[in-house]
Amino acid sequence: VVKQNLSPKELAEAFGVSESSLKRWADSGRIHAHRTVGGHRRIALAEAIRFARDASLPILRPDLLGWPQPATAQPPDRQLADLFFTLLRDGEAQQFRARVTAAYLQGHTLAELFDGPWRTALQRIGQLHPENDAGIIVAHHATDISLQCLNLLRSTLLTGREPDTQTPVALGGSPAGDHYLLPSLMAACILADTGFREINLGPDLPFPTFRAAAQHHHPRILWISCNAQHAAPSSDDLLALANDLAPQQTHLVVGGQFAPALPDNPPPNLHLCPTMHDLANLAQHLIVR
Ligand code: B12
Numbered sequence: 001v002v003k004q005n006l007s008p009k010e011l012a013e014a015f016g017v018s019e020s021s022l023k024r025w026a027d028s029g030r031i032h033a034h035r036t037v038g039g040h041r042r043i044a045l046a047e048a049i050r051f052a053r054d055a056s057l058p059i060l061r062p063d064l065l066g067w068p069q070p071a072t073a074q075p076p077d078r079q080l081a082d083l084f085f086t087l088l089r090d091g092e093a094q095q096f097r098a099r100v101t102a103a104y105l106q107g108h109t110l111a112e113l114f115d116g117p118w119r120t121a122l123q124r125i126g127q128l129h130p131e132n133d134a135g136i137i138v139a140h141h142a143t144d145i146s147l148q149c150l151n152l153l154r155s156t157l158l159t160g161r162e163p164d165t166q167t168p169v170a171l172g173g174s175p176a177g178d179h180y181l182l183p184s185l186m187a188a189c190i191l192a193d194t195g196f197r198e199i200n201l202g203p204d205l206p207f208p209t210f211r212a213a214a215q216h217h218h219p220r221i222l223w224i225s226c227n228a229q230h231a232a233p234s235s236d237d238l239l240a241l242a243n244d245l246a247p248q249q250t251h252l253v254v255g256g257q258f259a260p261a262l263p264d265n266p267p268p269n270l271h272l273c274p275t276m277h278d279l280a281n282l283a284q285h286l287i288v289r
Contacts, residue, residue: 003066005042008033015052016060025051045156053107062105068098074106084121088142089128097149104153110193111276114186118146122182143182150185154192168287171213172223173201174256177231183256184225190276191221194283207233211241214250220286223279226256235260242270251286253279 003010012022026033026041031051033041045065052059063069075083080103087096103113125142129135170191173184181203188200199217201209214222222245226232238260242252246269254260255273262272273279 004045006045006048006065008041008043010064011043011048014048014059014061014064015057017057030055049105049156052105056107059105062098062101067101068094070098070102071095074099074102077108081117081120081124084117085124088121088125088145089138091141091145093145093148096145097152100149101152109280110153110186110189111280114190114276122146146182147185150182150189154185154189167195167197168220169199169217170196170221170223170283171199171201171217171219172221172225172253173205173210174203174225174227175210175231175233176204176206178226178228179203180225180227183227184223186276187223187225187255187279190280191223191283194280195287196221196283207237211244214245215248218248219250221251221253221283223253223255224259226254226258226260229258232256232258232260235263238270239263239266242267245269251282253282255279 006014008022008026009019012019015022022031023041025031026043031043032047033043036042048065051057059065059067061069080099083099084096086092087099100113100118103117104110122142125139128138130139170188172187174180184200184202188198191198199213199219201213205213210222210224222241224233224238238252238254239262245252246267249269251269251271253271253273254262255275255278259272259274262270266272271282273282
């Protein structure tokens with residue numbers, strides 16, 4: 001079970017440092033702690049993760065935080081794609097979560113993992129007998145293992161940040177006929193990590209519903225992930241939607257393998273982002289303005 005709030009003692013054990021060091025960091029403000037009704041310090045898990053990543057402090061015992069522990073030492077970065085592929089292919093859900101969370105705690109950004117080893121591993125899954133049952137079974141299973149892991153990251157990253165009425169919203173999904181779950185969920189994770197309140201409507205969303213949802217929620221970002229050729233909207237559809245959303249200052253962000261080319265001189269609220277890195281950069285820019 002993932003613990004949402006930790007005592008200094010628990011966190012000190014996870015980091016392999018003394019409890020007094022941890023209390024000192026809390027009292028100096030290096031790591032934010034709140035007090036219980038009884039006056040005891042507590043550290044939100046999301047804050048503990050932020051601190052570990054910023055300070056490059058390894059979490060030696062992630063199991064104490066309720067996170068899965070890698071079975072062996074983490075391999076060098078260049079071997080991560082191979083490892084992710086093997087774990088996804090062999091259905092090793094728990095070790096996959098352990099490896100991804102370890103890489104994240106070591107300081108990799110979500111965008112690095114999504115555009116890099118995770119994507120490469122899934123590409124290789126797609127090359128395993130896509131024409132027969134065995135290949136379909138592996139692809140479905142790898143998708144489910146990825147979903148479990150993304151949802152763990154997503155629920156943990158959001159913890160501790162209290163979205164309020166000032167928190168900008170980002171909303172999105174994939175169009176009708178596009179059944180791919182992972183790209184839109186990855187976009188949601190990137191946006192949550194940047195500080196947006198994300199609303200992931202997932203796959204298979206009728207195109208007019210994107211407009212209706214944006215009019216209802218007034219997001220600062222509306223993302224559309226295009227992963228199936230037959231289901232991708234045309235650039236005219238996107239242009240019309242961006243123009244409709246301009247008065248409410250919603251930016252339309254389109255990504256995915258089958259995102260259409262944008263017209264010359266697109267309106268300033270229409271963006272093509274081929275990668276999760278592009279989305280992360282744009283989101284940083286849009287959240288401060
Ligand atoms: C998992 C999978 C499936 C699963 C999907 C499960 C699910 N519900 O999600 C299942 C088994 C159902 C499936 C079915 C099919 N699949 Co399939 N599938 C895959 C696989 C292995 C992984 C796809 C995935 O999720 N990747 C992870 C995402 C995150 O990576 P990505 O798509 O590359 O996205 C990156 C960028 O494009 C960008 N991005 C994407 N979206 C967005 C959005 C925004 C806002 C931004 C900023 C960026 C961005 O960032 C991502 C990370 O870098 C791919 C292999 C591959 N090469 O991709 C084949 C693949 C896509 N499938 C393929 C095929 C042919 C099919 C089927 C037609 C097979 C069949 N004969 O029935 C069906 C069609 C399904 C349909 N109706 O559309 C082909 C597509 C060939 C082509 N180019 O057209 C591939 C490439 C496999 C292959 N080598 O042949 N598939």
